[in-house]
Amino acid sequence: MDAVATRNTLARREWLLRTLAELRTLSPRASAMPAYPTITAQDFLDRHYAVNRPALLRGEVAGWPALRLWTPEYLKARIGAAEIEFQGGRGANENYERFKQRHRRRLPFDQFIDLITGKGVDNDAYVTAYNNRNNIAALQPLHADLGFIDHLLTRDVEHPHGMMWIGPAGTFTPLHHDLTNNLLVQITGSKRVLMVAPEEGPRLYNDHHVFSQVRDIEHVDLKRFPGMANLHAMRFDLKAGEALFIPIGWWHQVTAHDFSVSITYTNFRWRNDFHVGFPMK
Structure with a gap:
């Protein structure tokens, strides 16, 4: 061609x-976030998973012990001094999400909790999904406090209990999209979530991999990025006990209002390997 x-x-x-x-x-209605107390597997597949539409599930994790237990003090006592990996030094590099490898740090977990519950940490230290593989053993005792959404997720994977996010108020994940369908479960605290449909992709200045040159769509220099004028975005707060389905390709950014613990699950009962073949360059 x-x-x-x-x-x-x-x-x-x-x-x-x-x-x-x-x-x-x-x-x-088409541009709003559908919300359900609970949803059947077939309805979830037909209305959301197969048609790439997000959903807010408000009752699927009700009754999980973690919802009442996971305070900073409880987590610190439960995990103790087991060493964990986190993303640190983010404040010195606004492109910390693009260069996550450079921000890998290690601390005993109890010291990490002391760090993020102190003053002035904000976005500088955060356990993210990127750190998950190196934290599975250390955080395994917390799995006893979790339930499982069996009608949407499968246990038939190596690590069925998802990927943990633990951080202070002010942690910020810049605008991006993922290469898998995700279920984000909020356990402790709340997060501000903004989501933009994949169709808006040409307006989002996607210059590298899954990232936009615009980190925060609530603070855009329209002289530099005029294509983002009048961009439609869903805006809402994800509260403790709620689960958000983020379909593949949906752009989103997330800010923690409080000390926050979340879990991302990708082990759905249906195919979720669409990242294979994604053009990396």
Whole structure:
């Protein structure tokens, strides 16, 4: 395909995505976040997983002991001085999400809790999903406090209990999209979540991998990024005891209001290996 044909193909693709995004905004219901107390596996598959639409599940984790137990003091006593990995020194590099490998740090868990419950830490220290593989053994005692959403998730994986996020108020995950379908369960504290549909992708200045040049869509320099004017985003607070389905390709950014513990699950009962073949360059 020559250069002109390539440009025309890309232009047609952007036109289609822009049109789909504009169609979504015609209906307040279509552009809003659907919420359920609970949902059956078939309804979840038909209404959300298979059609790439997010959902807020408000009652699926009710009764999990972790919801009442996981204070900083409890976590510190339960895990003790077991060494964990976290993301540190984030304040010195605004591109900390793009260069996560550079921010890997280690501390005994009780010292990490002391660090993030002290003053002035904000976004500088955070246990994230990126650290998960190196924290499985240390955090394993916490699994006893969790239930399991068997009708949506499978236990038939190596590590079925998800990936932990533990951090202070003020932690911020910049605008990005994931290469898997995710279920984000909020255990302790609350988080501000902004989500943007995949159709808006051409307006989001995606310059590298799954990241946007715009870190925070609530604070955009429209002279530099004029394409983001009048961008439609879902905005809501994810509270303790709620689970958010973030479909693959949905752009999102997340800010913690309080000391926060969350778990991301990707082990759905249905296929979730779409990241294979993603163009890395």
